[in-house]
Amino acid sequence: MKSLDSFARTKLTALSDRGLKRDIVTTERREANHTLRQGRHLISFCCNDYLNLSHHPKVRQAAKDAIDHYGAGAGASRLVTGSHPLIRELEQRLAAIKGTEDACVFSSGYMANIGIIPTLVSTADVIFIDELSHACLQAGSQLSSANIIRFHHNDVSQLRELVRQHRGDYRRAMIITDGVFSMDGDLAPLDRLSRIATDTDCWLMSDDAHGFGVIGTDMKGSRHMFSPLPDIPLQMGTLSKAIGSFGGYLCASKVVTALVKTRARSLIYTTALPPASAAAALAALDIITTDPDYCRRPMKNARVFAQLLGLAAPESPIIPIIIGETKKVMDYAALLEQDGFLITGIRPPTVAEGTARLRLTFCAQHKEEDIHALVAAIKHHGIV
Numbered sequence: 328m329k330s331l332d333s334f335a336r337t338k339l340t341a342l343s344d345r346g347l348k349r350d351i352v353t354t355e356r357r358e359a360n361h362t363l364r365q366g367r368h369l370i371s372f373c374c375n376d377y378l379n380l381s382h383h384p385k386v387r388q389a390a391k392d393a394i395d396h397y398g399a400g401a402g403a404s405r406l407v408t409g410s411h412p413l414i415r416e417l418e419q420r421l422a423a424i425k426g427t428e429d430a431c432v433f434s435s436g437y438m439a440n441i442g443i444i445p446t447l448v449s450t451a452d453v454i455f456i457d458e459l460s461h462a463c464l465q466a467g468s469q470l471s472s473a474n475i476i477r478f479h480h481n482d483v484s485q486l487r488e489l490v491r492q493h494r495g496d497y498r499r500a501m502i503i504t505d506g507v508f509s510m511d512g513d514l515a516p517l518d519r520l521s522r523i524a525t526d527t528d529c530w531l532m533s534d535d536a537h538g539f540g541v542i543g544t545d546m547k548g549s550r551h552m553f554s555p556l557p558d559i560p561l562q563m564g565t566l567s568k569a570i571g572s573f574g575g576y577l578c579a580s581k582v583v584t585a586l587v588k589t590r591a592r593s594l595i596y597t598t599a600l601p602p603a604s605a606a607a608a609l610a611a612l613d614i615i616t617t618d619p620d621y622c623r624r625p626m627k628n629a630r631v632f633a634q635l636l637g638l639a640a641p642e643s644p645i646i647p648i649i650i651g652e653t654k655k656v657m658d659y660a661a662l663l664e665q666d667g668f669l670i671t672g673i674r675p676p677t678v679a680e681g682t683a684r685l686r687l688t689f690c691a692q693h694k695e696e697d698i699h700a701l702v703a704a705i706k707h708h709g710i711v
Contacts (some may be wrong), residue, residue, distance in 0.1 A: 345653070346653040346654050346657060347675065352365070353365075354669070356374070356381075358379070358382045359379065359382075359692040360374065360379070360693055360697075362669055364664075364669065367664075367667075369664065369668060370667060370693075370697050372669065372688060372693070373669055373670050373686065373687070374688060375537070375567070376571050376690060377568060377569040377690050377691065378541070378569045378611075378614070378621070378622060378624075378690065378691045380569070380571030380611045380615075381607075382571075385610050385613070386571060386607045386610045386614075387607075388610075389606040389607055389609065389610035390572075390603035390604070390606050390607040391603075392606065393413060393602040393603045393605065397411050397413070397602035399601060399602075400601055401599035401601055401602065402598070403598055403599070404595060404597060404599060405588075405594070405599040406589075406595055410599050411599075411605070413602055413606050414432050414600060414605050416605075416609060417576075417609055417612075418431065418576070420609060420612055421564075421576050421612075422578050424547060424612065424616065425550075425562050426556075427578040427579055428579070428580045428584075429580065429581045429584040429585075430576050430584060431587050431588050431591075431594065432574055432575070432576045432600055433574060433577075433591075433593060433594055433600075434593075434594075434598065434600050435567070435573065436463065436534075436563075436564070436566075436574075437466075438594070438597060439565075439575030440461075440463040440467040440563060440575070441463060441467040441470055441593050442467070442591030442592060442594050443467065443561065443563060443577050443587060443591060444467035444468055444473075444501070444503070444532070445470045445472075445591075446587050447471075447499070447530065447561075447586075448471050449471055449472055451497060451499070452471070452473040452474070452499040452500060453473055453474045453475075453496070453497040453499075453501075454471065454473045454475050454501045454502075454503055455476050455486060455489060455500065455501070455502045455529065456476070456477055456502075456503040456504070457477070457503070457504040457505065458477045458478065458479060458480055459480045459505070459510070459511065460503055460504055460505050460508075461536070462677075464504075464505070464534055468503065473497075476493060480511075481515060483516055483520065483523070486502070486520070490527050490529065491527075494527050494528075499530070500528065500529040500530070501529060501530045501531075501532055501561075502529045502530070503532045503534075504517075504532075504533055504534070505533070505534045506533045506536075506537070506548060506550065507536075507542070507549050507642070507643045509645065510645075510647060510673060510677065510678050510684070511647055512537075512643045512644070513642050514549055514642045514643070515533065515549065517531075517533060517550055517553055517557045518557045520557070521557030521558050522557075525558060530560055530561060531557075532559070532560075532563060533549065533550065533561070533562060533563065534563045535550065535562060535563065536563075536564055536565040536567075537643060537644075537645060538564075539564050539569055540569025540615045541569050541622060541625045541626060541643065542626065542642075542643055545616070546569075546619055546623075548564070550562065560579060560580065561583070562577070562578040563575070563576065563578075564576055566608045566611075569622075569625075570608050570612065570615070571611050572604045572611060573600070573607075574600045574605070574608065624690075624691035624693075625688075625690055625691055626641070626643070626644055626689075628644070628689040628690070628691075628698060629643070629644045632646060632701070632702065635699065636702055636705065637711075644688055644690070645687070645688055646686075646688075647685070647686050647687070648710060648711060649682055650684055650710075651682065651683060652683060653672075653683045656673070656684060656685060657674070659708060660672040660685060662708050663704055663705070668701055668704060670685050673686045
């Protein structure tokens with residue numbers, strides 16, 4: 328055991344020396360982007376609860392009612408004890424919204440991606456993946472044992488050439504991308520990726536975690552930023568961002584979701600989503616599908632912020648301010664926290680070396696005066 332502690336201590340020291348050691352700080356999230364951290368009240372600009380639905384009265388009440396009716400936990404894997412009716416209802420709702428035949432709900436977005444990809448491809452296959460795709464997409468690709476070929480971020484020309492060179496060497500092929508990239512906030516060119524996939528018999532998979540509920544026609548996500556709609560046979564997403572609950576999902580054809588439900592290890596060998604999470608997600612979907620004006624607020628707030636600082640118009644509610652140096656970005660985050668704003672510095676390995684940044688996210692209930700105050704603080708510290 329002494330060798331284990333010694334190993335951990337050495338690793339932590341090396342990370343600390345590089346400014347890369349992470350510490351979890353107890354923080355109480357409250358309504359309307361307010362947080363309480365170490366006795367101080369802060370306005371959060373780093374949360375993915377874009378529509379603030381985790382605190383919406385209807386969403387909270389739905390979760391409470393589900394606990395009263397179904398209990399606090401699911402009890403086991405869905406394939407062992409069966410799943411409570413709310414999960415199946417949620418799958419049907421998601422499929423209807425996304426325009427697919429069926430859906431499969433997982434216990435988290437990460438669990439979805441590490442289950443879906445290895446179910447569909449393996450050693451004789453190839454994955455073409457955007458180099459900035461989320462860590463769970465990268466992890467799922469690695470777990471599949473398929474050959475992984477990364478293409479430069481949103482570089483359609485390079486992808487086309489790589490597919491031309493290598494597709495014929497493999498049995499099956501996937502093209503994998505985020506719909507909205509979580510650290511940069513930009514959109515994937517899903518229309519052009521879809522054409523490449525269709526022309527070369529590749530299966531396109533898009534992770535729409537940061538798109539659904541805040542962009543696209545009827546707030547249906549990144550696919551719905553394009554007309555005509557691109558063909559994306561594997562539409563993955565989460566329940567923990569704009570939906571404000573917890574979990575992940577795949578929307579696809581009936582036969583594909585049936586295969587995933589019977590073979591995805593991260594579905595088979597883990598306890599199902601708690602009833603409260605499924606009920607909360609269903610209530611949130613009611614709000615998203617009936618109140619598009621409310622759902623437009625995160626993008627409106629992001630645009631206000633960008634205009635005030637003279638930044639490029641955002642494509643999503645995510646706006647990065649790239650600083651470069653790790654220490655500098657953490658110093659800026661500390662200064663902004665002193666000013667009353669919670670904005671986490673993002674460091675390697677989450678982003679590439681030399682691209683450390685402040686990652687700002689804008690939510691429906693951010694007040695314009697708070698955005699103006701944040702802009703003033705950023706200017707005062709010379710961040711932009």
